[in-house]
Amino acid sequence: MADWGLHYDETYQSDRINAAYGDTKASFPTLGYQFPLVPRRHDCHGHYTTAPAAHEGWRAAQLAAAAAGRPAPPYPEITDDEIRESIAAGQLAIQKQRGIDLTLFSPKASAMGHHLGDHATSAAWTRHCNDLIRRVCGLFPRNFVGVAQLPQAVDAAPADCIAELERGVKELGFVGCNLNPDPSGGHWRGLPITDRSWYPLFEAMVALDVPAMIHVSGACNCNFHTTGSHYINGDTTVFMQLVEGNLFADFPTLKLIIPHGGGAAPYHWGRYRGLAQQLGRPTLDRHLMSNLFFDTCVYHQPGIDLLTRVIPADNILFATEMLGAVKGADPQTGFNFDDTGRYVAAAPTLDDASRKKIFETNALKVYGRLAAQIARQTT
Amino acid sequence: MADWGLHYDETYQSDRINAAYGDTKASFPTLGYQFPLVPRRHDCHGHYTTAPAAHEGWRAAQLAAAAAGRPAPPYPEITDDEIRESIAAGQLAIQKQRGIDLTLFSPKASAMGHHLGDHATSAAWTRHCNDLIRRVCGLFPRNFVGVAQLPQAVDAAPADCIAELERGVKELGFVGCNLNPDPSGGHWRGLPITDRSWYPLFEAMVALDVPAMIHVSGACNCNFHTTGSHYINGDTTVFMQLVEGNLFADFPTLKLIIPHGGGAAPYHWGRYRGLAQQLGRPTLDRHLMSNLFFDTCVYHQPGIDLLTRVIPADNILFATEMLGAVKGADPQTGFNFDDTGRYVAAAPTLDDASRKKIFETNALKVYGRLAAQIARQTT
Numbered sequence: 001m002a003d004w005g006l007h008y009d010e011t012y013q014s015d016r017i018n019a020a021y022g023d024t025k026a027s028f029p030t031l032g033y034q035f036p037l038v039p040r041r042h043d044c045h046g047h048y049t050t051a052p053a054a055h056e057g058w059r060a061a062q063l064a065a066a067a068a069g070r071p072a073p074p075y076p077e078i079t080d081d082e083i084r085e086s087i088a089a090g091q092l093a094i095q096k097q098r099g100i101d102l103t104l105f106s107p108k109a110s111a112m113g114h115h116l117g118d119h120a121t122s123a124a125w126t127r128h129c130n131d132l133i134r135r136v137c138g139l140f141p142r143n144f145v146g147v148a149q150l151p152q153a154v155d156a157a158p159a160d161c162i163a164e165l166e167r168g169v170k171e172l173g174f175v176g177c178n179l180n181p182d183p184s185g186g187h188w189r190g191l192p193i194t195d196r197s198w199y200p201l202f203e204a205m206v207a208l209d210v211p212a213m214i215h216v217s218g219a220c221n222c223n224f225h226t227t228g229s230h231y232i233n234g235d236t237t238v239f240m241q242l243v244e245g246n247l248f249a250d251f252p253t254l255k256l257i258i259p260h261g262g263g264a265a266p267y268h269w270g271r272y273r274g275l276a277q278q279l280g281r282p283t284l285d286r287h288l289m290s291n292l293f294f295d296t297c298v299y300h301q302p303g304i305d306l307l308t309r310v311i312p313a314d315n316i317l318f319a320t321e322m323l324g325a326v327k328g329a330d331p332q333t334g335f336n337f338d339d340t341g342r343y344v345a346a347a348p349t350l351d352d353a354s355r356k357k358i359f360e361t362n363a364l365k366v367y368g369r370l371a372a373q374i375a376r377q378t379t
Numbered sequence: 380m381a382d383w384g385l386h387y388d389e390t391y392q393s394d395r396i397n398a399a400y401g402d403t404k405a406s407f408p409t410l411g412y413q414f415p416l417v418p419r420r421h422d423c424h425g426h427y428t429t430a431p432a433a434h435e436g437w438r439a440a441q442l443a444a445a446a447a448g449r450p451a452p453p454y455p456e457i458t459d460d461e462i463r464e465s466i467a468a469g470q471l472a473i474q475k476q477r478g479i480d481l482t483l484f485s486p487k488a489s490a491m492g493h494h495l496g497d498h499a500t501s502a503a504w505t506r507h508c509n510d511l512i513r514r515v516c517g518l519f520p521r522n523f524v525g526v527a528q529l530p531q532a533v534d535a536a537p538a539d540c541i542a543e544l545e546r547g548v549k550e551l552g553f554v555g556c557n558l559n560p561d562p563s564g565g566h567w568r569g570l571p572i573t574d575r576s577w578y579p580l581f582e583a584m585v586a587l588d589v590p591a592m593i594h595v596s597g598a599c600n601c602n603f604h605t606t607g608s609h610y611i612n613g614d615t616t617v618f619m620q621l622v623e624g625n626l627f628a629d630f631p632t633l634k635l636i637i638p639h640g641g642g643a644a645p646y647h648w649g650r651y652r653g654l655a656q657q658l659g660r661p662t663l664d665r666h667l668m669s670n671l672f673f674d675t676c677v678y679h680q681p682g683i684d685l686l687t688r689v690i691p692a693d694n695i696l697f698a699t700e701m702l703g704a705v706k707g708a709d710p711q712t713g714f715n716f717d718d719t720g721r722y723v724a725a726a727p728t729l730d731d732a733s734r735k736k737i738f739e740t741n742a743l744k745v746y747g748r749l750a751a752q753i754a755r756q757t758t
C-alpha cells in the first residue's frame with residue numbers, strides 16, 4: 001500500500017503529549033507492537049462526515065431510482081484529490097491540533113440509513129461507503145484505520161451482514177464494525193440484540209476477532225433528534241438489553257463498545273446495579289465488564305469526571321466522534337465541545353496508567369486486529 | 380376533611396434532620412406558609428405501587444371485558460383499612476425512616492398503560508386511580524399530596540385529558556399531573572410534546588397553576604425495559620424536544636419536571652449546550668431553565684454529584700420514586716438504592732441554602748398550589 005498521506009509530525013505530537021502529561025518517557029513507554037511512531041491517542045470513534053458530495057448524492061439517486069423501480073445510476077468517480085481535500089482540512093487537521101495519532105474511521109453513522117430502501121439498496125450503499133473508508137485509510141495510512149458499516153435493513157437478518165463484514169475485515173483491512181440495534185430508525189421494530197437472530201453475526205465477529213460499536217443511524221421518527229436523543233437512547237437501550245440478557249455468557253470473547261459515554265448508563269449506574277440485583281443477574285462487573293466498553297464522547301468536564309469515576313479505566317476508550325454530532329466551541333472553555341482529550345487529561349480520578357489505557361492501550365485490547373493493521377498500513 | 384392519618388412524629392423528623400445537617404434552626408428557618416410542622420423533605424416523586432390487588436385486578440378485568448365487547452365489571456370495594464395497610468408498612472414507614480415529610484403521590488406510573496384499550500377504558504381506569512390517590516391523601520393528609528394520572532390513550536388528543544385534570548385539581552386537591560410523552564408505550568407513534576396538539580392541555584395546566592412531571596408508562600416494545608431504558612429514554616427524548624422547540628416561549632409560566640435526574644441530559648449537558656448553540660437556540664439557561672426541573676431519582680452518589688454540579692440548585696427537586704423502580708439495598712453502601720436523600724446530603728457542591736431549595740422550597744415554587752393544599756389537608 002502506497003503512503004500518499006500527509007507527513008506525520010512526530011515532534012508536534014510528542015510536544016502535545018508532553019504538555020498534557022509531563023514526562024512522556026515515563027508515562028508512555030514504547031509499546032510492544034511494531035509501529036514506527038508510538039501512537040498515543042487512538043480515537044476509536046470517527047465518522048467520515050465530510051465525504052465528497054457526490055457520494056451522498058449517489059445515495060439519494062439510488063433511493064429515488066429504487067422507489068421508481070429503476071436501476072441505480074452508476075456510482076460517481078471520486079478522485080483521490082477530492083478525498084484528500086475532504087479530510088486534510090477537517091479530521092486530519094484536528095487530529096494534529098489535538099495530538100490524536102489515529103482514528104478508527106467509519107462511514108457517517110447518521111447516513112447509514114438502514115431504514116431506507118431494502119437490503120439490496122443497503123448492501124450496495126454500504127459497499128460504496130466501506131470502499132470509500134478504505135480509500136481514506138489508503139491515502140492516510142498512518143492516521144486512519146477502517147471500521148465497517150454493515151448492510152442492515154428492515155428486511156434483512158443480521159446474518160445477511162456477514163459477507164460484507166468479512167469483506168471489510170479480510171479485504172479492506174477493517175478492525176471493527178458499527179452495529180445498528182434499530183434498523184427501523186427510531187421505531188424499534190426489530191428484536192433486542194440479545195435475541196438469537198443476532199447470534200450468527202456475533203459468531204462471525206468472534207471468528208474474525210472484531211468488536212462492534214453499537215450505533216444507531218438517523219432517526220425517521222419525529223419524536224427523536226438524531227444526535228440529541230436517538231443516539232443516546234440507542235446506547236441506553238442496548239445497555240439495558242445486555243443487563244437483562246446473557247449475551248456474554250454465550251459469547252465470552254465478544255466485545256461491544258457503547259459510544260457517547262455509554263448513553264445514560266454511567267450516570268444511572270446505581271439504577272443499573274440495582275436492577276441487575278433485582279433481576280437476579282450477576283453484578284455488572286461480572287455480567288458485562290469483561291466484554292463491554294464505553295467511549296469518551298461526553299462533551300463536558302463533569303460528564304467525563306463521572307464516567308471515569310464510575311467506570312473502570314479498563315472499560316473506557318478515548319473517542320471524539322469528530323467531525324460529528326456537536327460542532328463548535330464551548331463558550332465556557334473556548335475549546336470545541338468534542339475536544340474530549342482535554343477532559344480526559346483533566347479528570348481528577350485518573351492516574352497516568354489509567355489515562356494511558358483510555359487513550360491508547362485499551363483500543364489495542366478491544367480491537368484485536370488493530371496492532372497488526374497499524375503495522376500493515378505503515379510498514 | 381377528616382384526619383385519619385397516623386400521628387406525625389415531629390421529634391423523630393427533627394432528629395433525623397439534625398443528624399443530617401447539624402443545626403436545624405440555622406439551616407431550616409420556618410417557612411412563611413401555614414403548616415403546623417415545618418416540612419423539610421418534600422419528595423416530589425412517589426407512586427402508589429402498593430395499591431390493593433383488587434385495584435389492578437379490576438384493570439385486568441376491565442381490559443378483558445373491553446376486548447370481549449362486554450361492559451366492565453363493577454369496581455371492587457376497597458376499604459380504608461386496606462389502603463392504610465398498603466401504605467403504612469411501605470411508603471409511610473420509609474418516609475419516617477428517611478426523614479421525608481411529604482410525598483407528592485401519584486398512581487403507579489408503569490400501570491397507567493395508556494397504550495392499552497382506548498380512551499374510554501383509559502378514562503375509567505384513570506378515574507379510579509386518581510380516586511384512590513385522593514383516599515390515600517385523605518387517610519394520611521400530612522404525608523401525601525396528590526398528583527393526577529391523565530386519561531391519555533393512543534386514540535385520544537391531549538385536550539381529552541383536561542376534564543380529568545380539572546377534576547383532579549379542583550375536586551381531589553391535586554397539585555400536579557403526570558404527562559406521558561409516549562402513550563403508545565415505547566413505539567413513539569405520537570407527536571413531540573412541543574407540537575401544537577398538546578397546547579390545549581398546557582393551557583389548562585397554566586390556568587390551573589399545576590406543573591406536569593414527564594413520565595412514560597410501561598413499555599410494550601420488547602426492545603425496552605420499562606424502568607431500565609424506557610423511563611430514561613422518555614426523559615432524554617423530551618429534554619431534546621424542548622431544546623429543539625420553543626415551548627416555554629409560548630408558555631412562559633408552564634413548569635415541567637423531568638424525573639430520573641433528567642434522563643441522560645445532565646450527564647450530556649455539554650452535548651445539549653452544543654446542540655442548542657448549533658441549532659441557533661438560546662443558551663439552555665435562558666431557553667429552558669426558568670421552566671424545567673429535574674428530580675433526584677439517581678441512585679448513586681456520583682450521579683447526584685454530577686446532577687448537583689451541572690444543574691443549578693434552583694432546578695432540582697428532591698425525589699426518591701419509592702417504592703419504585705429499584706428496590707433493595709446497595710451492597711456498596713448498605714442503604715437502599717433509592718435513599719436519595721443521603722446522596723443529596725453528601726453532595727460536595729451543595730451548601731445549606733442549596734440543599735434547602737432541593738429538599739423543600741423548590742417544590743413549593745414549582746407546585747404553585749402545594750402550600751395551600753398542605754394547609755388545607757392539615758388544618
